[in-house]
Amino acid sequence: MSHIVDSVSLGAIVQVRDRLLDMQAKGKKILRLESGDPSFDIPAHVREAMEKALRDGQTHYTASTGIPLLRNAILKKVTEENGLGVASADQVVVTNGGMHGLYVLFRAMLEAGDEVILPDPMWTEIAENIRLGGGIPIPVRLHPETGYGYDPDEIEAAITPRTRAIFVNTPHNPTGAVAARVTLERIAAIAANHNLTLISDEAYEHVIFDGQKHVSLGSLPAAQRRTVSVYSMSKTYAMSGLRMGYLVVTDELLLERLKKLVRCTINGVNSVTQYGAAAALNGPQDATRTMAAEYQSRRDMLLAALEESPYLEPFKPGGAFYLWAKIKEDWPGYQGKADDWSMTNYLIDRVGVGSSPGSAFGPAGAGHIRFAFSCSTEQVREAAGLLPAALRAAGG
Ligand SMILES: Cc1ncc(COP(=O)(O)O)c(C=O)c1O
The missing domain is CATH 3.40.640.10 (Type I PLP-dependent aspartate aminotransferase-like (Major domain))
Known part of the structure; x- marks a missing residue:
């Protein structure tokens, strides 16, 4: 019988984050859309x-x-x-x-x-x-x-x-x-x-x-x-x-x-x-409201970019700071639903944009990708500028 803790993974997002940090340490420019950590300072x-x-x-x-x-x-x-x-x-x-x-x-x-x-x-x-x-x-x-x-x-x-x-x-x-x-x-x-x-x-x-x-x-x-x-x-x-x-x-x-x-x-x-x-x-709650308004404008920016991108079917979120998208089956890296790492890897290695593979979120997540827009507005804007063309280029 295995130990109960052996049933727990080390975490796919942590794996992605470690890779991104490693690339950053080597001087590569990376946009950090992999995890849900607010970019703002505390009030x-x-x-x-x-x-x-x-x-x-x-x-x-x-x-x-x-x-x-x-x-x-x-x-x-x-x-x-x-x-x-x-x-x-x-x-x-x-x-x-x-x-x-x-x-x-x-x-x-x-x-x-x-x-x-x-x-x-x-x-x-x-x-x-x-x-x-x-x-x-x-x-x-x-x-x-x-x-x-x-x-x-x-x-x-x-x-x-x-x-x-x-x-x-x-x-x-x-x-x-x-x-x-x-x-x-x-x-x-x-x-x-x-x-x-x-x-x-x-x-x-x-x-x-x-x-x-x-x-x-x-x-x-x-x-x-x-x-x-x-x-x-x-x-x-x-x-x-x-x-x-x-x-x-x-x-x-x-x-x-x-x-x-x-x-x-x-x-x-x-x-x-x-x-x-x-x-x-x-204390006053205005910082929380300001952050939510900023997240909404980041959402709009990123959603517009993903809607323009081939191979993705994005979902418009009503809350939280994640953009969830289905990877279409005509994606060149598509190897069946089991492999949603191919797009995550492509975006990290070739475009410098971090994201999380959908399978990190349970069986129904396979074949999806999650972009977090909790990083800075500037990073979201840059990623939004890169994604449509980068994905088009992936088609050859
Ligand atoms: C759904 C959900 N619940 C709870 C948490 C807990 O966050 P924390 O441990 O930072 O309070 C998170 C963090 O990402 C979350 O996504």
């Missing part, structure tokens, strides 16, 4: 709060699940903005990024062999953290014909006696699809009928375009008492390297387990980051 008041925390000597162990200042700020935000029914700040657990939140959540929730339904394609780390928790990811395919919607009928059809939870992510990585309220309501009703937990990953709640409003699954009446909400401050405040996320959990047993796991894994997020996060939540 000035967040930086100042962190500097002050350092000067004030806030460098000691903190309460394991987060300093009261931060958990109260989170309580206020999730109540007023997300519409979650949270009784107290005790139901908020501060984690080392959303990733760590997902790890402790699945580890605390799942018994060996429990199934978790999730969309396919999906951010791979979700499936991997389910496996690390002893569970089995059950993919439900998203279809381009329906704008990569997560179909409640297909979710219901995937339920078995071993199903423990339904995982929802909107706006969605890697497609950028935004779930409609009515879809979320139907998913909530299914979870209630089958007595399942809902996990709502809202890492991209503030990266949403065209005036749409983000709907938090946990705010819906049928979902309220059965949802664990997962948040990240990486995208909203460009705090990716500072590692800050949080879970909102109302189930008492799960909360108890999570507190134990947080203590045994990190025993509290970096104290200085926590002061910065409190300032981010309590």
